[in-house]
Amino acid sequence: MATIKDVAKRAGVSPSTASRAMHGSKVISKPTRDKVIKAARELNYAPDFNAQNLATKASNTIGVVLPVDHHEIFSNPFFLEMIRGINEVCSKNGSMTTLATGISSDELVHNIDVMIAQGHIRNFILLYSEKNDPVVERLNHFDVQYVIIGKPYQEVNKTSYVDNDNVQAGTDAAQYLVDRGHQRICFLYSDLSKMVQGDRMLGYQRTMMQHQLPSILLEARFEDHASGVKSMKHFFEQYPDVTGFVAVDDMMALKLQQVLHNDPEWKVKQFSLIGFNNSIFSELAHPTLTSVAVFPQRLGEEAAKIVMTDRPAEELSTAVIVPHQIVTRHSVHPIRSLK
Amino acid sequence: MATIKDVAKRAGVSPSTASRAMHGSKVISKPTRDKVIKAARELNYAPDFNAQNLATKASNTIGVVLPVDHHEIFSNPFFLEMIRGINEVCSKNGSMTTLATGISSDELVHNIDVMIAQGHIRNFILLYSEKNDPVVERLNHFDVQYVIIGKPYQEVNKTSYVDNDNVQAGTDAAQYLVDRGHQRICFLYSDLSKMVQGDRMLGYQRTMMQHQLPSILLEARFEDHASGVKSMKHFFEQYPDVTGFVAVDDMMALKLQQVLHNDPEWKVKQFSLIGFNNSIFSELAHPTLTSVAVFPQRLGEEAAKIVMTDRPAEELSTAVIVPHQIVTRHSVHPIRSLK
């Protein structure tokens, strides 16, 4: 493995000159710069990561924090796409990404503590936003910079984040159903402690209000089929005239679809259904699921970009909104034709 | 951030003593060891990652290599679960994991080259096994240790790997259908350049042979619905009496299911279907999908364990086989009752 001394020797200069040359320092003359760069290339030189970081005291790795495992979360392809987006941008900028995971909240926090203490993480990216997140507390406490993917709960103005406009997305999804003649539309969610679910619900409610239609909310987890059937039975007793559902994400939508499809009576009713995330699930569902695409890879990229441009601490935080887009498939049945 | 000097000062010893004490060196007396450890704890000390690695020349991060992006692969939750398994084990051992991704094969290889040159990756874990993988070539060339999740193509005896017994899994899946009275069973796959697909196919064929039943192979990608319908139409013309399918993975199975379900004629036939991976898809399908579970998290953990125990170079490579298990759901319909 070639060191900077090797490069220097080959170029006939001192290590310091070599270092400066390769960093494009203005103060080095063109001929020597060229010599050095040539030598470096010939030796296939890359600066030692650890040595460089040690010397500059500026670490170059980004810590990507995954949410504490709920089975559901982890099997959600969403995250991997965000990670890919982050990693693409980072590696183009010569940074590494490293992951922080944990089976419990305590474990995750502990792992992050260690990472901070080791002092080689430049910045964190949180792939989720949760109420009272102990991780966020930790990061604030140690005064470590971070970017959230999702809308922050605390210190919104001081925290950089990347998100979809989930309120708008919720509005649009509901509007999509309304436009196709649906009047009784239910919003289906599972956990309001997630910012994203709350936002989408808000958007849904906005549309309902605008059209003077009732907001019908249903919290359900569909943990198993029987319980799903039961809660839907209960639901339809209360709201027999519901024709459409806005599900807080595709997985939720699919679970509902499953329940509805399995009951001959419900099945014929051809309920309309729209989900969020445009995940692979939506393509594989039957019927295929109309869904609001949110471009997770893009979210990751933007988050990484924010992290890469290190702005001074006193500067205002950045917020990037990634647009969404409804992808039409076959789960929505118009009650009347579009005007 | 506390350094080792701070710890040393507080404990009233020299940095070298502090270092040795914290590494449990035999040569340090119990009382000083205790003093040092106490001081370290009080200062919340953790050795600087970069400094430590630089001094010991032994890096502590594991590079996790994701396959080059095909949309399909990246939206497969499988990978995230493996990553989580790896990360759990690594962080328990004080290691970091860092990701290598790439949009193209060239980019991926380049990223890996850089990582190797920077010299701070101790080991790589490849999350896939592909024919003629340029990454493997690279790693061999630079003599970097790595573990493959999946069965290696080259130098099988010299390469450590973790895998399911996919041949056996294929055998079992086919047997499952045979046991339930199916005689004409088709194996459905998409890409034989993946080791895993070849293995499962082999297993399927073994069962077919044993029962003197014909092997019926179908390569398809179901890229869009129309093409899916077309190829199945073609298929059934040739093999009208097929009643069961072994699909090479759940996604494949779901795509088939979709095609079959959408055609009224095929639908009534109630084909039987078994997939692999027991991914979340299988729970969300309709009907729910019987699938061979392969425990990706476990695969990740085992791979990480291998990497963590650094054995001398001349030692034989390790291979760990993670068991699989058929998870019964509702996509298989017995033709006759089980004897």
Add this chain to the structure above:
DNA sequence: AATACTTATGCAATCGCTTGCAATAATGTT
């Protein structure tokens, strides 16, 4: 009590790179 042996600690070099400052070379000014 002087010597030999352990045992426990500290000194100082090292890992590979960066960077402030001093030294040298190149150029311009009078």
Add this chain to the structure above:
DNA sequence: AACATTATTGCAAGCGATTGCATAAGTATT
């Protein structure tokens, strides 16, 4: 030609850890 500037380069000190070797302290041996 002598001096003042400015443009280039090199020296050497760190960054925070580890580790071989020398030293100091403690115990045993005679």
